[in-house]
Amino acid sequence: MPLVNVIRGERIDTAPLNVRTPIVRLPIWLVLSWWFLKGLALTLVLACRYWYVTGPAALLLWLYVDFGWLGPVGLVAGLICAGCGWHFGHRSSFLRWGWFPVLGRWRRGVYRRRWHPAMATAKLAVSFDGHTVLPVLKRVRCRPGCDELLVRMVTGQIPDDFAAAAERLAHTFGARAVKALPGPRYGEALLLVMRGDPLAATVGPLPVPDVPDFTALPLGIREDGEIYLLCLFGTQVLIVGATGAGKGSVIWSLLRALAAGIRSGLVQVWGLDPKGGMELGIGLDLFTRFACKNAEAMADMLDEALAVVQERTARLMGLTRQHIPTVDDPLYLIVIDELAALTSYADRKTKERIKSSLGLLLTQGRAVGVHVVAAIQDPRKETLPDRNLFPTRIALRLSEESEVEMVFGKGMRDRGALCDRIPMATPGVAFVALDGDPTPMRVRFSFLTDRQIRTMARTYAARPVIDGQWTEGGAA
Numbered sequence: 001m002p003l004v005n006v007i008r009g010e011r012i013d014t015a016p017l018n019v020r021t022p023i024v025r026l027p028i029w030l031v032l033s034w035w036f037l038k039g040l041a042l043t044l045v046l047a048c049r050y051w052y053v054t055g056p057a058a059l060l061l062w063l064y065v066d067f068g069w070l071g072p073v074g075l076v077a078g079l080i081c082a083g084c085g086w087h088f089g090h091r092s093s094f095l096r097w098g099w100f101p102v103l104g105r106w107r108r109g110v111y112r113r114r115w116h117p118a119m120a121t122a123k124l125a126v127s128f129d130g131h132t133v134l135p136v137l138k139r140v141r142c143r144p145g146c147d148e149l150l151v152r153m154v155t156g157q158i159p160d161d162f163a164a165a166a167e168r169l170a171h172t173f174g175a176r177a178v179k180a181l182p183g184p185r186y187g188e189a190l191l192l193v194m195r196g197d198p199l200a201a202t203v204g205p206l207p208v209p210d211v212p213d214f215t216a217l218p219l220g221i222r223e224d225g226e227i228y229l230l231c232l233f234g235t236q237v238l239i240v241g242a243t244g245a246g247k248g249s250v251i252w253s254l255l256r257a258l259a260a261g262i263r264s265g266l267v268q269v270w271g272l273d274p275k276g277g278m279e280l281g282i283g284l285d286l287f288t289r290f291a292c293k294n295a296e297a298m299a300d301m302l303d304e305a306l307a308v309v310q311e312r313t314a315r316l317m318g319l320t321r322q323h324i325p326t327v328d329d330p331l332y333l334i335v336i337d338e339l340a341a342l343t344s345y346a347d348r349k350t351k352e353r354i355k356s357s358l359g360l361l362l363t364q365g366r367a368v369g370v371h372v373v374a375a376i377q378d379p380r381k382e383t384l385p386d387r388n389l390f391p392t393r394i395a396l397r398l399s400e401e402s403e404v405e406m407v408f409g410k411g412m413r414d415r416g417a418l419c420d421r422i423p424m425a426t427p428g429v430a431f432v433a434l435d436g437d438p439t440p441m442r443v444r445f446s447f448l449t450d451r452q453i454r455t456m457a458r459t460y461a462a463r464p465v466i467d468g469q470w471t472e473g474g475a476a
């Protein structure tokens with residue numbers, strides 16, 4: 001038993017004088033007047049707060065009192081006619097300034113009603129000091145096919161907590177998908193609630209830019225309705241997808257975005273098609289060099305590309321950190337249709353040769369304008385030696401969950417890269433990582449039919465070399 005008990009805190013001594021709360025008797029008229037004034041003040045506050053309901057209601061009531069039924073009916077009919085005229089006259093401004101703000105107000109009410117149960121069941125409500133604390137829904141904005149919810153997170157939460165619960169939230173709000181991003185300020189998150197699917201339909205060929213902008217090549221449509229732009233400068237591109245996932249459409253979309261540069265000589269495309277030219281052969285005229293028959297010819301071509309890299313590196317050393325292509329000193333694009341055929345299935349000696357020159361090409365080629373675009377079906381280590389040498393990775397439909405991690409690394413599937421759930425019925429749909437955005441973006445690449453590829457190849461033809469032999473004109 002302790003000798004002395006020390007208890008911290010302030011002791012309240014018994015007061016010498018103890019009094020009871022005084023009772024003041026008020027007349028009933030005073031109590032009723034007080035309640036009336038309080039009710040009036042509350043009504044005024046609510047009327048001002050919900051002005052978008054009370055304002056139109058007051059206007060309609062005034063019209064009814066002054067003009068009878070004709071007044072409100074005439075106003076509503078006039079507004080509908082004006083809205084239709086605006087919609088048909090200038091649809092984009094009607095949606096931006098007329099329809100979406102109204103829809104946003106309506107949807108804010110709908111989200112607020114479901115907010116508490118949604119947060120509680122998605123485990124985003126926090127219990128603190130005996131209370132339940134919810135993230136605050138600050139704003140709802142509508143965009144085509146998507147609602148943008150600005151949320152103030154509870155202390156200690158991060159946007160990744162919302163990303164982890166994205167699928168639950170999507171089902172709760174009855175939406176196709178929910179994407180969580182960091183908000184405009186610390187402590188805020190943006191939830192993009194995807195309603196329609198702008199990627200459900202095939203995307204046709206995009207217009208060919210007159211001069212390719214190597215930092216923004218248009219290849220397809222993003223799920224937020226914007227154009228997906230690929231920055232080729234400073235990168236190497238890996239395309240991964242199961243058979244029939246649409247790897248070809250990524251390659252052809254890229255060649256289409258570069259087509260004007262191919263014709264002018266600003267870009268030289270070298271093609272390696274281990275499937276005997278079945279895939280890339282359709283657009284043969286676009287390729288300056290093309291190898292499809294044997295692995296040695298392909299290894300030779302990679303060695304030649306490496307020689308270009310080494311010559312340029314020696315020439316540009318100390319002058320610039322990024323090569324700017326010109327017609328005399330073009331950008332080289334090495335397109336490999338099935339990388340695994342080169343890295344795994346060729347004979348041992350050729351395989352080693354290919355692996356070593358490819359590794360050097362991937363690491364040294366980026367800065368000197370020699371870029372590799374490689375497609376592969378199977379992202380396992382045995383077939384894809386080092387995915388980290390490809391800064392840009394495009395993952396189409398994959399067969400297994402684990403393959404998503406093999407392509408993007410840990411955590412991307414949790415943030416929404418559900419490549420294994422892309423339906424077979426939507427080839428060309430892929431997930432990509434965008435610059436500065438930790439969550440993956442779903443995109444659909446444009447699709448060119450064989451006929452469109454042939455026409456493009458004829459229109460933007462380059463002078464080809466097939467299996468080491470220069471040929472005159474095209475060989476479509």
Ligand SMILES: Nc1ncnc2c1ncn2[C@@H]1O[C@H](COP(=O)(O)OP(=O)(O)OP(=O)(O)O)[C@@H](O)[C@H]1O
Nearest residue numbers: 202241243244245246247248249427428445446447
């Ligand atoms: N972007 C797209 N939009 C719509 N349909 C597409 C798209 N890409 C491909 N397809 C359809 O899917 C089929 C298979 O596409 P593709 O041959 O490009 O796939 P792949 O991944 O290259 O397959 P493989 O590995 O077997 O060569 C095409 O014939 C076409 O009908």
